[in-house]
Amino acid sequence: MKKRLLALFVIIMTMTALFIGCGANSSSTSDTKDKPAADSSDTSKKSDGSLQKVKLQLKWLPQSQFMGYYVAQQKGYYKDEGIDLQILPGGSDIIPEQNVYNGVADIGVTWVSSLMTYQAQGYNLQEVSQVFQKSGxxxxxxxxxxxxxxxxxxxxxxxxxxxxxxxxxxxxxxxxxxxxxxxxxxxxxxxxxxxxxxxxxxxxxxxxxxxxxxxxxxxxxxxxxxxxxMNDENVAMMEDCLFVNSDWAAKNKDLVVRFLKASIKGWKDAVKDPEAAGKTVYDVDKSVSLDHQVYMAKEVAKLVAPQGFDTSKIGQIDMKAIKQTGDFLKKYNKDLAKDPVVDDTTFTSKYWDEAVK
Missing domain, CATH: 3.40.190.10 (Periplasmic binding protein-like II)
Incomplete structure (x- = not known):
């Protein structure tokens, strides 16, 4: 009953998020974590051709920060991979790590420093793709x-x-x-x-x-x-990434790979034509101006695929940058439950490697 009430509460908060901004979700660790229910989902495409439902929890409200997912959805890339994607908006009171851990969402978007904070508390969460290659x-x-x-x-x-x-x-x-x-x-x-x-x-x-x-x-x-x-000052930390509940991902390997495959296609298109991507996001939620969404899309493209970056590697995990984030977090977060662990149990490229083959 406790887990059901928690899930219901988080869903209600997701639907009532009212603020617009860059998305500074709280990394407060005062909430107790419930053990998520076991998931025995089929990991392969359904033989009858029906789509598998996947819920993606954003860090903030719909904006071009997340344009790759909206472009992929609008162009049917998820459906091509047998996925019926539901994109859940974030908000000031929405914590992606808790939603993914408790099964309210299957995959989440957050900053690496925030993810590490929850991992240090014992949340069984794992990064599977690093979308932003630079700090914004x-x-x-x-x-x-x-x-x-x-x-x-x-x-x-x-x-x-x-x-x-x-x-x-x-x-x-x-x-x-x-x-x-x-x-x-x-x-x-x-x-x-x-x-x-x-x-x-x-x-x-x-x-x-x-x-x-x-x-x-x-x-x-x-x-x-x-x-x-912060990049010029060499104190940059990694930001937007995709993460999962490790147990859920282990039971849904093929689904995670197909989700990443569709998402990477969406991000490639968005980076190639950010103006169109900004328009796509604006059409989803007209809460801010079209000009601002397009401006945002053009700037986000520079973080996803910086100058000279090989766009075939969109979403790759740079472990050197991840370790730098962990080192900074260890040094400057006095409330961290324990030192960040940076290995293949917490940050893995195996799903991404399969997705880009």
């Missing part, structure tokens, strides 16, 4: 604030959404020997970027594909801003 995290400020380098953050008010999204910022501060308690003031940031515009904070966290665009749409120009890129 920035720190932005008005030129007038004089933050020309991270060392200039001393004495400033610096914003972040927290909830597991702060670790790159903490790594940046540590690199420049800035004590987050003594040398500056970390403040809670909203998703509007109004705090930057009005000057109530000096520097704010921003995703390349969302909050930076909000500033531009609000009339600011790139030359009006100082931008610190």
């Amino acid at each position: 995290m920035l720190l932005v400020s008005k030129k007038e604030k004089g933050i020309n380098s991270p060392k200039d953050l001393a004495g400033k008010k610096v914003g972040n959404w927290f909830g597991g999204n702060e670790y790159e910022l903490l790594a940046l501060l540590s690199k420049y020997n800035l004590d987050k308690e003594k040398d500056l003031k970390l403040v809670q940031q909203d998703f509007t970027m109004d705090q930057v515009k009005e000057g109530s904070i000096d520097a704010a966290s921003a995703m390349t594909y969302n909050e930076l665009g909000l500033l531009f749409e609000g009339g600011m120009k790139k030359e009006d801003l100082n931008i610190i890129d």
Whole structure:
């Protein structure tokens, strides 16, 4: 009964998510985890030609951050693989790791640092594909604030959404020997970027594909801003990935491979024509403007397939980058239950390897 009530609660929260933003879901670990029910699903395509249902839990509401899945769905790639895909929107109170672990969803999208936090608690979750190959995290400020380098953050008010999204910022501060308690003031940031515009904070966290665009749409120009890129500072951590309940995946190997095959096709198309992909997402949920969805799609494409990246490798797992994320998380998350484990039990390429054959 407890598990049923939990599943019902999460479904209700999924359907009532109301916010728009980049998707900073909480990595709070105070919730108790229930053992998921065993799944004895058939792992192969059904002989009668009917489709197998799969639920994908997003990290946030429908937006071009997830355009590859929407493009694949719109073009029928999942149906071609015998899959009837239901895409579940996220929200401020939706935790993909819990939904996937408890069977509310079959596959989820989250940031690697958040996934590691739940794995460290004993959640039997496993990454199967790394969609973003670069971090989209920035720190932005008005030129007038004089933050020309991270060392200039001393004495400033610096914003972040927290909830597991702060670790790159903490790594940046540590690199420049800035004590987050003594040398500056970390403040809670909203998703509007109004705090930057009005000057109530000096520097704010921003995703390349969302909050930076909000500033531009609000009339600011790139030359009006100082931008610190976590990739350039070598403190970047991996973000959007696909993950599963390890037990479910082991019983549904062929289904996971077919899902990845369709998803990779969708992402390839989205990266090739982000303007069309942004329109596809906009048609799903017109909660933000078409221009913003297209802007977001173009920026997300740069993270999924950075300049010089071989698009045949979309979704591959770079274990060196994963290990760097684990090292940073171990160093900067004092509430981590135990050190992150980075091996084939927690991060595996076996399904991706099959999908791209």
